[in-house]
Amino acid sequence: MSSSDSSPPSRRGLIALAWLWVLVPLAYGLYELVRKATQLFTG
């Protein structure tokens, strides 16, 4: 373990990249879902 006075590296970029990695395909799935679900009100 590193000493407590040295500040740990910032992980903001990695966090953003990791969330984008999973949220982009999920957004695609949700978009397709909404398109299909609207048929309940228009079909």
Add this chain to the structure above:
Amino acid sequence: MPTSQLDALFLSFGIMSPPIAPSGWSRWLVPPAALSVHLSIGQAYAWSVFKPSLESALDLSGTQSALPFQLGIVMLGLSAAFGGTLVERNGPRWAMTVALCCFSSGFLISALGAATSQYWLIVLGYGFVGGIGLGIGYISPVSTLIKWFPDRPGMATGIAIMGFGGGALIASPWSAQMLESFGSDNSGIAAAFLVHGLTYAVFMSLGVLLVRVPRSDKPAVSGGPGPLDGVQVSARNAVRTPQFWCLWIVLCMNVTAGIGILEKAAPMITDFFADTSTPVSVSAAAGFVALLSAANMAGRIGWSSTSDLIGRKNIYRVYLGVGALMYALIAWLGDSSKPLFIVCALVILSFYGGGFATIPAYLKDLFGTYQVGAIHGRLLTAWSTAGVLGPLIVNWIADRQEEAGKSGASLYGVSLMIMIGLLVVGFVANEFVRPVHARHHIPAPREAADVQQRQQSA
């Protein structure tokens, strides 16, 4: 290859031991790691996309083309139940690596099967090998997430298990488009399986690379509870407690009741309003099914997070008690109002998803984090049971009612009553859940020694 050589191979890549987080590692990197696995293995629920193409290309019946999925779900339950202890011992990185290898190679074996017209290879690949990936992948991040988020375990596991629902939403249109591009013949299906296997391998690798377990010596969040605070019970002891079996009944009843709607959603809404002035078209029924999927997914994250605020026992009282009320409303008033029918069905499906997502946090409350992943794996046999029980009840009763000359909403009267009964049984089982007796607890020194040993081997 002998087990010891395999262990040595995994050790050389740092896979065989739990990956301890370095100083400053953010716990917000763990949910996307979990999601990368759950969004992938959730593809299982989109298997039906391949069915028509397989049936025409390999001359299969509907029952035959469902075999890979059914075997996959059976293997999910078995591998989660029997592999849970291994997952706890070797850590999430090992589990995610196994899930990645099995799930992806399942597709690759299936691609070979489709290309050579050997259907048994598709059953073996997707069903057996891929199914092991489903089970190990499903439980792989649960214990780690709970340890990172001891202050919000419901939310943390809700995110991951929501991903399992989300996986089908992604795979369903994606696989359909791929079959449209490659063609629905043998070579087209083989190409689609190949692309699936390779893409999922890359996508899941994020989980393998990012997942870390928190250091056991301090809380993951300042001022919050430590990952090993409170009661700790081993998986072996947990299955000997009445609490485990009460939760088994709770999960089984909640899932069976949810499947009751899911299995028959499209014909149900069509039959309920067939004789009204506003009948439901085929495309509107498909839209209803899609909306149910959204409710299922939203319930996983929404209700599970709510359980952190109101408590696990109370949220299951809502799932089971209000769920029974919703079923009663559908049974008595459902055919008189379409909005009422839709709202009740959406609420039931949100409870179905919530029940799945909240159970790991409930287990953590009762048995601690010591072997919560292994205990969760054993509890998933309730899901496998419900997966067989639910469709069996609903389809068998609907067939008998049709034979008896019934039509419209009255086709489902008996099924709905049975679902209400099952939810009441689950409600009662939940009421019997009490804190685990001290004789089942793991003594603190042994637990600390186990954790220390794991960290030293890392």
